[in-house]
Amino acid sequence: MSLKLHIIICSTRPGRVGPAVARWFHEFARSHGKFDAKLIDLADFKLPLYDEPVHPRMQQYEHEHTKRWSESVAAADAYVFVTPEYNYSPPPSLVNALDYVYREWNYKPCGFVSYGGVAGGLRAAQMERLHVTTLKMMPMMEGVAIPGITSHIDDSGVFGSDEHIDSSAKTLLDELLRWAEALRPMRP
Incomplete structure (x- = not known):
């Protein structure tokens, strides 16, 4: 059974x-062939600023948007966060989404594909x-950093990678696989 990777x-x-x-x-993850990769868009969940009355570790969700998000997060064995850098920081939408649930993330690995200006979203x-x-997630030290993001997007809005980016992506996926397999017994 393939491990499920959510690319968020x-x-x-x-x-x-x-x-x-x-x-x-x-597409790169699908061609890698080691994960059942699924693309997830935070915008589809329309999560407002955290609005659940009970702490997320209790999993007593009242709102449909939280229940949908919880199901999505729980369904994955590993994650890759495709993230920009806003003012040296993560986007508030990611911080909010991470904090919405708790147990669903536990004992799963994650990696980052970051993009931005000169720093490539590394900060x-x-x-x-x-x-x-x-x-209780295991972040990968390996990652994909894409500096000068606008130079990688063509006029039709398609991203074009290069040898360095592809090599980083393969390394990240290989490490995620190792950790997802190793952490599987720890998950309920």
């Missing part, structure tokens, strides 16, 4: 380039790595 588009703002990067990574990805450890 973290930006929800209009005009975002995250979907183009995520579509490329999704945001580093902050996100710290955040996910509080959810």
